[in-house]
Amino acid sequence: MKKIGFIGLGLMGRGMSMNLVKAGFPVTVWNRTASKMDPLVEAGAKAAASPKEVAAASDIIVSIVTDSSDVEAVILGSEGAIHGTSPGDIVIDMSTISPAVTKSINDKLGAKGVKMLDAPVSGGSIGARDGTLSIMVGGDDETFKECLPIFEAMGKTITHVGGNGMGQTVKLVNQILVGTSMLGVAEALMFAKKCGVDLEKCHAAVSGGAAGSWQLTNNGARLLKGDMEPGFKIKDYLKDLRLIMEAAADVKMPLVETSVVQQMYKSLEAEGLTQKGTQAVIKAVEKLAGETLV
Ligand code: NAP
Numbered sequence: 184m185k186k187i188g189f190i191g192l193g194l195m196g197r198g199m200s201m202n203l204v205k206a207g208f209p210v211t212v213w214n215r216t217a218s219k220m221d222p223l224v225e226a227g228a229k230a231a232a233s234p235k236e237v238a239a240a241s242d243i244i245v246s247i248v249t250d251s252s253d254v255e256a257v258i259l260g261s262e263g264a265i266h267g268t269s270p271g272d273i274v275i276d277m278s279t280i281s282p283a284v285t286k287s288i289n290d291k292l293g294a295k296g297v298k299m300l301d302a303p304v305s306g307g308s309i310g311a312r313d314g315t316l317s318i319m320v321g322g323d324d325e326t327f328k329e330c331l332p333i334f335e336a337m338g339k340t341i342t343h344v345g346g347n348g349m350g351q352t353v354k355l356v357n358q359i360l361v362g363t364s365m366l367g368v369a370e371a372l373m374f375a376k377k378c379g380v381d382l383e384k385c386h387a388a389v390s391g392g393a394a395g396s397w398q399l400t401n402n403g404a405r406l407l408k409g410d411m412e413p414g415f416k417i418k419d420y421l422k423d424l425r426l427i428m429e430a431a432a433d434v435k436m437p438l439v440e441t442s443v444v445q446q447m448y449k450s451l452e453a454e455g456l457t458q459k460g461t462q463a464v465i466k467a468v469e470k471l472a473g474e475t476l477v
Contacts, residue, residue: 184208187333188241190234190257190264191248191278192219195304198311199247199277199337204228206336211240234258238267243333247277247304250422251284258288270296273326275333277318279303279419281426282348282355283433285321289347298326301347303354304338307414315339319357321350355430358423361415361461362444364398369465372406373472382407382477402462409477413460417451420461424448 184207189200192214200223204210210228212220213236220230231237234257238244244264246257254276258264264274274292276285276299289299300322310316316338320327327343334341344353371394375385386407390399401414424445431438447467456463469475 185242185333186211186240188231188237188244188264189213189223189228190237190244190246192223193247193249194308195277195311196247197222198308198313199245199304199316200228201226201312202314202336203245203333206332208333208336211237213237233262234260234264235262235267238264238272240267241272243273243275243330244268245275245277245333249278249419251280251426254278254280254288255284259291265292265295265297268292268295268297273298273300273330275300275302275330277302277304279354279358279423279426280351282351282430285351286348289322298323299347300326300330301350302330302334303350305354305357306338309414311337318342319344319350319353321345321347321352323347352430355423355427358420359427359438359441361398362420362424362448363440364396365402365461366444366447366464366468368396368399368403369406369462369468369476372403373465373468373474373476376476377472377474402460405460405462406465406476411456411459411463411466413458415461416457417448417459417461417463418457421445421448421452421457 187203187208187210189210189212204226211231212223212228213231213234214220224230248257285301292299300320302318302320304316304318306316317340318334318338320343386403447464450467465476
């Protein structure tokens with residue numbers, strides 16, 4: 184069985200790495216805040232002192248940290264995984280980061296004979312815990328096939344979408360759809376409230392029709408309860424919106440609707456709501472409407 188290294192045990196990484204341990208892979212972990220390694224060590228993983236040490240102990244190194252610069256730090260930094268790799272090893276980065284940065288990391292690993300897949304995920308910490316993530320993979324076919332058993336231990340819908348960087352690009356597509364849909368749900372429900380419609384009945388009536396969506400069913404229901412707790416935090420979505428806008432600028436594509444979404448979420452940042460869930464965009468809509476939803 185391939186030896187797996189796992190870097191980044193945050194909300195997502197802790198569940199994903201645990202599922203690799205449960206699937207029987209030998210796993211070596213590293214996390215910047217060392218205490219987060221304890222539950223993994225209790226479950227049978229080994230703890231390493233640095234990403235470099237993780238790589239030296241592993242054939243396949245998985246990373247899931249926050250942003251582009253964080254992946255650069257754990258893979259390419261002075262104690263980064265690259266310094267512990269051998270030719271033939273594989274790095275799978277599952278963070279959501281810039282497609283352009285992914286490609287440049289791939290080039291540096293490639294110069295050492297190390298293959299890379301970008302494999303960002305959708306499905307949140309619950310999907311990470313339950314092993315039901317959607318995984319969008321970029322990279323060459325042979326490396327993808329070699330890593331499939333690892334993806335199958337962490338996710339349900341695993342799609343090889345193209346070459347290096349394409350996994351990240353498809354994730355950004357996903358994030359455009361998530362945000363435009365979420366703002367649409369908030370605006371539509373606020374309109375219903377202003378017009379005096381019963382919100383529960385309205386939600387039930389439109390959820391099963393052509394306007395139905397994951398955001399309407401799940402985050403729409405949260406809005407009706409006034410629940411702003413995060414499944415996915417605004418702080419992380421603001422990062423993704425920045426990545427989307429950078430990638431759109433690279434291909435000279437104006438994103439009109441996504442720009443409005445970004446400004447609405449920026450107004451929530453200004454109000455200190457970045458730890459709330461993305462459904463809290465209703466707070467910006469309520470300001471425009473001059474009334475609260477619930
Ligand atoms: P998180 O809970 O904030 O965890 C971030 C992890 O990255 C922590 O282990 C953190 O270490 C580590 N880290 C960050 N910067 C680092 C650096 N410079 N050096 C070393 N370690 C660093 O975030 P998360 O929710 O797991 O998200 C991780 C990635 O998955 C992000 O790219 C996010 O966009 C993506 N994602 C998240 C969700 C979701 O619903 N949460 C869904 C899909 C995709 P410490 O423990 O020391 O802070």
